[in-house]
Amino acid sequence: MTTIEQQVERHALSTPDKPAVVSCGTTTTYAQLWADVCRRTDELRAAAAPGRLNIFRATADKKFIVEYLSTHRAGMVAMPLEKDLPEARLTALRNEYGTMVLPPADDALESIADVLFTTGSTGRQKGVMVSYRAIIADADNLISSQGFTTDTTFIICGPLNHIGSLSKIWPVLALGGTLVIVDGMKDINSLLGLFDRSGQHLATFMVPASLRMILRFGSKRIKEVAKNIDFIETGGAALSQSDIDGLRRLLPGVRLYNTYASTETGIVTTADFSQGASPAGCTGRPMRNSAVTITADGRITCSGATVMSGYLGDETLTRAVLHGGTVVTNDLGEIDSDGRLHIKGRQNDVINIGGYKVSPQEIEDAASDIEAVADSICIPFHSGIFGDTMKLIYVVSPGCMLGKRDVARALAAKLESYKVPRVFEEAGSIRHTFNGKPDRRFYLTGGDEKSDE
Amino acid sequence: MDENKMKNDIRKMLEDILPLVDFDSDFLFAELDSLGITAILMTLSKAYDIDLESPDVTPKNFKNLDSLVRLVETKIAEKNDRQ
Numbered sequence: 001m002t003t004i005e006q007q008v009e010r011h012a013l014s015t016p017d018k019p020a021v022v023s024c025g026t027t028t029t030y031a032q033l034w035a036d037v038c039r040r041t042d043e044l045r046a047a048a049a050p051g052r053l054n055i056f057r058a059t060a061d062k063k064f065i066v067e068y069l070s071t072h073r074a075g076m077v078a079m080p081l082e083k084d085l086p087e088a089r090l091t092a093l094r095n096e097y098g099t100m101v102l103p104p105a106d107d108a109l110e111s112i113a114d115v116l117f118t119t120g121s122t123g124r125q126k127g128v129m130v131s132y133r134a135i136i137a138d139a140d141n142l143i144s145s146q147g148f149t150t151d152t153t154f155i156i157c158g159p160l161n162h163i164g165s166l167s168k169i170w171p172v173l174a175l176g177g178t179l180v181i182v183d184g185m186k187d188i189n190s191l192l193g194l195f196d197r198s199g200q201h202l203a204t205f206m207v208p209a210s211l212r213m214i215l216r217f218g219s220k221r222i223k224e225v226a227k228n229i230d231f232i233e234t235g236g237a238a239l240s241q242s243d244i245d246g247l248r249r250l251l252p253g254v255r256l257y258n259t260y261a262s263t264e265t266g267i268v269t270t271a272d273f274s275q276g277a278s279p280a281g282c283t284g285r286p287m288r289n290s291a292v293t294i295t296a297d298g299r300i301t302c303s304g305a306t307v308m309s310g311y312l313g314d315e316t317l318t319r320a321v322l323h324g325g326t327v328v329t330n331d332l333g334e335i336d337s338d339g340r341l342h343i344k345g346r347q348n349d350v351i352n353i354g355g356y357k358v359s360p361q362e363i364e365d366a367a368s369d370i371e372a373v374a375d376s377i378c379i380p381f382h383s384g385i386f387g388d389t390m391k392l393i394y395v396v397s398p399g400c401m402l403g404k405r406d407v408a409r410a411l412a413a414k415l416e417s418y419k420v421p422r423v424f425e426e427a428g429s430i431r432h433t434f435n436g437k438p439d440r441r442f443y444l445t446g447g448d449e450k451s452d453e
Numbered sequence: 454m455d456e457n458k459m460k461n462d463i464r465k466m467l468e469d470i471l472p473l474v475d476f477d478s479d480f481l482f483a484e485l486d487s488l489g490i491t492a493i494l495m496t497l498s499k500a501y502d503i504d505l506e507s508p509d510v511t512p513k514n515f516k517n518l519d520s521l522v523r524l525v526e527t528k529i530a531e532k533n534d535r536q
Contacts, residue, residue, distance in 0.1 A: 185487035188507045213491045218507035385470060385492045405472040412473055422488070424472065 001109060001136050004173050005073050009034055011176040020173070023061040023181040030176065033066070040070035050075030051101040053115060055094050057083045058161035060183040065169065068160075072113055072132075077102050079115045079127070080161040082416045089416070100313070102129070109133040115312050116163060118263040118357055125362065127312035128263040137305035138267045139170035141287035145270050146231060146257055148203070152177040155194055155204040157185050163263045164236050164355045168205055185210050192218050195225040203231045207354040208239040209387040215246045223250055231255035233270070236355020237388055238343065241280040244273055258283050260292075260341055262357075264327045266306025268292060269341045281343045292333075292341050299347060300333040301326050349440060351380045351390055356418045358390065363411070363419060364438065367392060370410045372400035375430045377438040381423050391423040393443070395430055402426075460522050466496055467518075482515040493521070503528035 002010075008030065011018065016031035028036070044054065054071040058064055058080035071078040079097065081090060097115075104111040113135055115127040142148055148171040156179060158165035172179050178200075185191055185206070192214075195202055206214070211234055214222055222229075232247075232254060239258060247256055256274040260283035261267040269292060271284025286292045290304035303326040310318035321327060332344040351358045360378035367376040374397040381391035392411075396402045404424035411420045431439040464476050470492050474484050485493070490510055498505045503525065514524045 186482075186485055186490045186510075187512075188487070188490065188510050192507055209491075210487065213487060217491070217494055217505065217510070221507050385495050386488050403472075405468070408472040417486070420473065 001133075003072065003109075003132050004135060004139065004170055005037070005069050007174045007176070008037070008069060011173075015176055018176060019178045020176075021062045021065050021179045021181065023179075026062070028062050033062075033069075036062075036066045037069045037073060040066050041073040044070055044074035044076060048074075048076060049101065051077065051103045053077045053079045053097050053100050053102070055079045055081065055090075055097060057081055057085065057090070058159060058166075059083050060156075060160065060181050062181070064160055065173075065179065065181075068169075069173075075104060077112050077115055079117075080166070081117065082159060082161050082418075084417050086413060086415075089414075097127075097312075102312075105131075109136070110309070112309060114166075116161065116166070116263045125359070126314060126317065129309040129312055130263070130266075131309045134266050134306050134308065135170055136174075137289040138167050139174045141267050141270075141289050141306060142167070142171040143175065145287045146203075146233065147255065148172065148175055148177065149201065150175045150177055151201040152230065153180060153197070153200040153202050154178070155180045155182065155191075155202060157182045157191060157210070158205060158207065162355060163261060163266075164207065165205060167261070167267055168233075185213065188213065188218055189221075192221040192225065195222065195228055198228050200228065201230045202228050203233070204229075205233045205235075207236045208234055208243065209237070209354050211239065211247065212243055212387060215243060215250065219250055226251045226254055229254045231257060233257040233259055235259035235261055235283070237352050239280060244278050244280060248274055248278065260284075260300075260331075260343065262329065262331075264308045264321065265302035265329065266290070266304075266308070268302050268304075268306065271340060279342070283341050283343060285339045285341070292335065294333055294335055295328065297347075298332045298334075298344070300329045300331045300341065300343075302329065303327070351378075353389060353418055354387075358419050360390070360440070363390065363392060363415070363421065366411055366414050366419075367394060367407065369414070370402075370407060372397050372402040373407065374398075375438075377430050377440070377443060378421060379440070379443045381421075383423060386422045389423060390421040391425060392421040393425045393427045393430065395427055456522060456526075459525065460518060462500075463497070463522060463525070464518055466500060467493060467521075470496060476518050479517045481517050481521075482512045485515065490515070497521070497525055501525050501529060503532055 011030040012034035017029050019027045020030045020033040021028045054076045068078050102112045109132045112129045113132045114130040154172045156165050160166050255272050257270045259270040268290045269283045269286050271282050293301045307327045330347040334342045363378040364376050367373050374395040376394040378392050383389050431442050433439045494505045
């Protein structure tokens with residue numbers, strides 16, 4: 001087995017002039033990319049020992065690709081963080097992890113390549129350690145199940161610190177395809193313009209909220225360019241049946257994949273919902289490096305080469321989630337008679353926002369730091385505008401003045417952008433359980449509006 | 454419709470759903486993320502019964518609140534011409 005970096009080096013020799021990365025209006029060939037990686041590797045080697053963490057922002061450009069590959073080639077561990085992370089939080093993470101060393105394993109493929117932050121199964125933010133073995137297996141899963149080829153041009157429009165988009169650079173660079181990186185989806189017109197390239201075997205990954213945006217405001221445009229699209233993958237959150245049906249009608253002939261994956265499990269199952277019956281929540285059969293079972297209490301477990309190596313600096317938590325190479329998730333599921341995995345929800349309080357897992361307690365803790373907030377509860381909320389999002393219900397301290405804008409801005413100054421609720425509501429009080437915790441069950445089972453649709 | 458009233462109405466609606474966004478900014482497009490763009494498109498299309506599509510999402514149309522008002526006025530005029 002060879003690493004992604006070794007594959008890129010090969011492509012630099014065999015297809016030096018082929019475009020490897022297109023971003024910010026500039027095309028970088030494999031030869032140029034490898035030269036940049038070699039230069040940056042030398043700088044990193046001079047500055048830090050193997051096994052040290054390289055903590056950097058996951059910018060949506062070629063610079064990120066160079067930094068990521070160079071970090072691995074220098075024997076360091078990549079810790080990509082959200083590109084808009086508040087500076088104070090970045091500094092805190094650098095202080096906490098900047099001197100940590102994860103020594104290389106005897107088997108080089110078991111060495112840790114990446115540490116990716118997630119809230120995941122436990123409701124606490126932690127670093128998930130991903131080995132080279134897992135990255136190679138994830139790439140192989142995607143190549144064998146979704147039809148990535150050397151001709152694939154993959155458009156990345158999501159955050160590269162998250163496994164949803166990060167995992168797509170692995171098969172593309174392993175095969176010598178082309179990555180087109182754009183900074184999010186807000187310039188939807190330009191994004192759809194990228195698909196207006198015939199003969200390029202285009203593909204992309206979008207979370208369900210982004211696909212809904214395309215369906216509502218870009219349907220005419222994407223229909224015009226559908227002939228250029230090989231496949232679109234989604235995952236990270238539930239895709240509604242109406243959106244599944246809408247995509248099938250809009251994009252006949254385009255393969256449409258719904259994938260089950262997480263930072264801890266890697267890329268595990270996928271279903272092509274452009275074919276046959278396509279019930280919402282169906283994420284297909286396990287890919288070739290993965291296996292899935294369901295526990296007696298309905299939880300999904302995943303094993304195989306794609307699973308994480310553990311949580312950074314937390315062996316107790318690792319033992320609680322990783323049992324002999326099997327990750328026991330808090331996602332609830334069923335396996336049908338055809339071996340297809342169907343997602344049924346989550347067992348704990350963690351809220352899924354476009355694939356990001358968010359602990360409501362973290363948001364409530366941040367809200368409690370706002371002087372004029374007396375109490376709060378954060379709950380999942382389905383918005384007709386934002387899709388699945390979070391709502392913060394808050395109580396203002398007596399004698400204080402505080403609007404939703406003040407609360408939103410105070411939270412945005414402390415938290416990653418995806419953790420800031422989209423919907424705010426001022427209330428006179430928050431209902432609590434007998435032991436003083438916010439009564440989540442009450443708010444989730446009808447005590448409050450859970451949708452504005 | 455009175456332009457100032459429309460501007461105030463749009464400001465009120467958008468500030469309510471996007472409390473983090475500064476609608477006095479002349480760099481509105483830069484301030485927004487994809488969900489912010491979606492929120493504005495959905496809110497304006499519903500409030501004024503107009504069709505907004507991806508080609509309407511340009512930095513020029515989303516430069517500031519005044520440019521959004523002009524976009525809505527243009528769309529309303531186009532709708533009236535069709536009727």
